[in-house]
Amino acid sequence: MAQSDIEIARAARKKPIQEIGAALGIGADHLLPYGHDKAKVDQGFIDGLADRPDGKLVLVTAVTPTPAGEGKTTTTVGLGDGLNAIGKKAAICIREASLGPNFGMKGGAAGGGYAQVVPMEDMNLHFTGDFHAITSAHNLLSAMIDNLVYWGNEQDIDTRRVVWRRVLDMNDRALRQITTSLGGVANGFPRETGFDITVASEVMAILCLAKDLSDLQERLGAMIVAYRRDKSPVYARDIKADGAMTVLLKDAMQPNLVQTLENNPAFVHGGPFANIAHGCNSVIATKTALKLADYVVTEAGFGADLGAEKFMNIKCRKAGLSPACVVVVATVRAMKMNGGVAKADLGTENVAAVKEGCANLGRHIANVKGFGVPVVVGINHFAGDTEAEIAAVKDFVAGEGAEAILCKHWADGSKGMTEMATRVAEIADSGTADFRTLYPDDMGLFEKIESVAHKIYHAGAVVADGKVRAQLKEWEEQGYGNLPVCMAKTQYSFSTDPGQRGAPTGFDLPVREVRLSAGAGFVVAICGEIMTMPGLPRHPAAEAIRLNEAGEVEGLF
């Protein structure tokens, strides 16, 4: 493997996006092009699909992430290409990338090796502008709230209780906590507030959960933005912002179509993070793909404790989706790190550490099985993995009543994915899935948090002060008790301590704060020190990002 991801991507033989659409039965007149290799699918076409049968939905999730890398998106792309290569009609659905982390340290979000989505530069930059539209819509509402207060505050908003913040698609710690409207009368009433990263916006969650534009506007209007002096909630519709926000989001709401290196269709749409939001691509993209393909492979963010849990308990519950099979991605390297090996020592064979680290994989397998969906483990192959290490993972998985398949899509594209694709299609076709959510709608909000904490994380006590519990009770009294919970927690551990790898048990889970996303339809429980606005590292990736002599982007990936 002499070629880097970006070299492979640049050498891609892309087809015009109209050809990719045509293979799915989307006519060129129903594709709104963005350049020659990206397009949005128009709503009229989507509306016309309602009566078609749905394909099978496959979720790709992963073990707890480590600095070794797992390759969830890469595996999603590889599996989609693999299914197409064995003669199935398959499409993939992944999330869009956030600019902030791309200029920080994360690198791109379009897969890797010979399992990539292209054009990767565009996907890691502005793409089709969806995140910018979300930023604009979110901040229009913010400006209208302060403006309403400025011009006489006819809603009697308590300016200490404005819960709607602002957003930027940028890692900027200086904006986490700010004081606005300084400088005198012309600038309004000073108050404390702050910025989150755009992917943490409730608008992002709503865009990803809404059925259509009218559902989008309804949900936007239902967002709680502040409380009045009498403590009653002020909704976005009280600010009269929902119509204009919908106008700003009308194109962003349409799914984006691009292609894999093997010219198979990829829907890339929506992008909430799984540690601070619900972590899944849009419902509209997933449902559209299910109407157009027999198999749809999608992913959910970070480990299965975050992404898969929310995929099941929030996205599938809300959208009426039912996954037919789940692939849990594991790597020998990640097992080693979960088994206590430092990153620098990953190059040395260490079967004992692999076995030790498999406890993490085991818990994710059991968790996913708890949702009633068959599981297969995909071992994403790295060149340095030894036979003995791979065998150790396979043996462990067999002992858990599942099977593990070695996947070489990174090096070989679909050819490295034949076995996995064949097996996933068999499982999906077998109809053995019997999907159920973890908790019912009518369970109390705090009990829902406890359900996830105990059954998924294996926490001991859920620790929350009286204020948090009282807030949850109040929302239940206001009619929000039937909502699911969206856990905000570090992705690096089942616990809230990013240093605790493996499969810790009995730890306390502190719920620091709860937030009601009344429009998206969930209650966010912020556990531990998770940040809704990241910072940049000492040397941000941005320092090395530039155009080369040929006008190509360097340093972004």
Next chain:
Amino acid sequence: MAQSDIEIARAARKKPIQEIGAALGIGADHLLPYGHDKAKVDQGFIDGLADRPDGKLVLVTAVTPTPAGEGKTTTTVGLGDGLNAIGKKAAICIREASLGPNFGMKGGAAGGGYAQVVPMEDMNLHFTGDFHAITSAHNLLSAMIDNLVYWGNEQDIDTRRVVWRRVLDMNDRALRQITTSLGGVANGFPRETGFDITVASEVMAILCLAKDLSDLQERLGAMIVAYRRDKSPVYARDIKADGAMTVLLKDAMQPNLVQTLENNPAFVHGGPFANIAHGCNSVIATKTALKLADYVVTEAGFGADLGAEKFMNIKCRKAGLSPACVVVVATVRAMKMNGGVAKADLGTENVAAVKEGCANLGRHIANVKGFGVPVVVGINHFAGDTEAEIAAVKDFVAGEGAEAILCKHWADGSKGMTEMATRVAEIADSGTADFRTLYPDDMGLFEKIESVAHKIYHAGAVVADGKVRAQLKEWEEQGYGNLPVCMAKTQYSFSTDPGQRGAPTGFDLPVREVRLSAGAGFVVAICGEIMTMPGLPRHPAAEAIRLNEAGEVEGLF
């Protein structure tokens, strides 16, 4: 005229953008489509035009704006269509619209009546994402500055002297003055700063003045963002942000091509305001259009005291452009308001007030003539104008040694523009223009400000305290003395008092603050109370903006 602007725009028989490009000789492979009716022209094609001769450049400017409306963009569109209708090969170049004002009170920026550019909804929303790219690039630099300070401040930045603020494309007065990095150690060092509107960003000015991507990066790197404790300037290149900013701007740098209602080409690119920035569309769009058309009609913002002055002294000076003819747009209604009539009384004939208000027009004519370029006045016809009022304007203009032509493009499209188009083509072809800037490069900075104040505004004293004068001196010593000045001033008067219509003289011009835009290449002189972040009105336009049953945008125009 029963139809509204938006009804006319929706009824437009748009051609595919590839056909519009083909008429200019741009092949489809050189157009990057954004939907079916918008495209960017690629750099490779532009590079290949270098050896072609240039067409004639016509500037459309206007009298001092009043609430009566002048119709500068409408006239630009009408003149472009008019030139094409009389058999000339013409293109227009206008600016992109800013989201902020669209959701406040300004309304759209795509012309009106039968002289519009389409698709007007897109142009007034996200268009091709250029402003979002500028916002991202600007704020990436902001985040990197605070991040550098956070991680040890290796540039020894004086955090009290960070001059680089943040931007949003939003009218949000609450962000004008803020304190950032509150909340403790993890969020950095608290300091005062604020947000400007995106169109006021130096990045916007640079995008509009840069020759190509390499010039863009050079200029971005040369921006001064802060001062060290030893008072030496910190440049964006010291922050290592110039490369990543250029990557974020690589598509935004390419001119956008759309069409008029009559299917003639319109380049819509860049959008600095003329009251707080230099107010002209991009140099790259203007130069590209000049290579592709025999006549290029462009506009500059607000009245000729702002837009035209900066067009001449900044854009033409920097880009080596030389206008062949200037059209000053006037309306009977604006003359009446400049003559002291209230908006409510505009419906009543008032020849005396028209004559009185013509003093404003007279000064603009003289000012433009001072640049050595022939002037023709376009009277943008409104239905209520009387014969006597129109005659009064024509007589006045004749007395000033120029000619005024009645233009009915709003009602009749190109057919209402035949006389003006014919005359403009004659003047442009006559070669009578002898363009000169108002002041030489080697004049002192304060003297340049005085030049504009005295010769263009007819001010008495230019008032500036010692700190402002000392700052200008310091910049001269640092080698910035050869830059032109960019006046930031209310658009509603020659003076800094928006209430002073007509042609006031002898007033003081207070220079409140000066800012060095070392990358754009000018010194901004902030005169009076002008804001670089607007606010929203009591009832923002956003309250009424929504999608109708047919999915069309209502309320934006």
